[in-house]
Amino acid sequence: MWGIRSGDESAMAALYDRYSSLVYAVALRVLGDTGAAEDVLQEVFMQLWRNPAAFDSSRGNLGAWLGVIARNRAIDGLRKRRPETDIADVVVSVEPDMAGDAERARAMETVRGALGGMPAPQRSALEMAYFEGLTHTEIAAKTGEPLGTIKTRIRTGLQALRKAFEA
């Protein structure tokens, strides 16, 4: 439970303590540079501070949402492009509860288990799309595999993740 009134700095500090590791880890994985990752971290929490209404609590959980925003901002930075999506447009509908430390740890374990259980080419297609922000054409060019194969790998990869949480 976080009966927190936002607009309140201590509430923001509590949110930061809970989710900063996740946001920072994603940004760092994408950007591979601690300074740039810190900037994304700062930016993501500033966005939440300035526009808390952008996060719609009825449609997703905050941890997942912050993760998506961090990833998108980091990819934008990586590809040297202007932010493509407004944070208010990001709707995330996700099952596992990431609010508590224990739940988050459990969810992390499940995701890693699911990724670990995937065939290597599938896992790498998924990671290239997610952490490198590559399009399917770029992935196909990089791996030398047909477009259709890449597309299917990505879709079935996401499905496998979903299944891991449904089980």
Add this chain to the structure above:
Amino acid sequence: MSEHPQFADDLALLALGALQGEERVTLEKHLEGCPACRRELERLRGDMALLALSAAGPAPPSRSRERLLKVIAQEPRAQKTAERRSSWTFLPWLAAAALLLVAGFFWQQSDRLAQRVAQLQDESGQQQAQLERAREVVSTLTSTDALRVTLVAAQTPPQPQGKAIYVRDRSSLIFLASNMPALPPQRIYELWLIPTNGAPIPAGVFKPDARGSATVVEPPLPAGVEAKAFAITVEPEQGSSTPTMPIVMTGAGE
């Protein structure tokens, strides 16, 4: 699962932001009209969000926390929004949103109805005008007060004349006669439609007025009969179903 399997792969790519070009445009267009695929996209984004959890690494340096809190302290937020986690606290918001939706729906409905009413009024106004015009035409044609003048070559003695105007597709017939000779007692003129095939069809009876004028307007006729000619006979007052010879007047279509 997607209800449109042809988009399943592309939806996953779109969730990851990995779909570009024409395929992206096509899918986004489809999404505008497909709530099922929009829902699936949301779920896929949720699945994608899980990938963030696979990133592990060192915790951010403590200076990041200080930096953020310092900036926040300098930038107090104008609008304070309560964000609570337990599901029931956003129920009032859900209810308000639902009300808004319902209100919006009715507003839209009533707007649509108002438009429809205006449209119908417009249509019925037009129909009214057409009807009035048609009435005027018919009343001019059939009025007993109407002055009917048949123009013929000069110095020709008045001749009995009939004009039949027949529209086959609508089985609609208007007949005007002038200078008709007076009838013997208990007799009536009968108009006949002579079809290209088959027996003459009764097309109304008439008695001319004192000046010899008469009209037959829209007599009951079978549908879509091709007319070769029209003819007039003199019949007993109740009319006949087959013409009694002789034919007193006849005319073929031009």
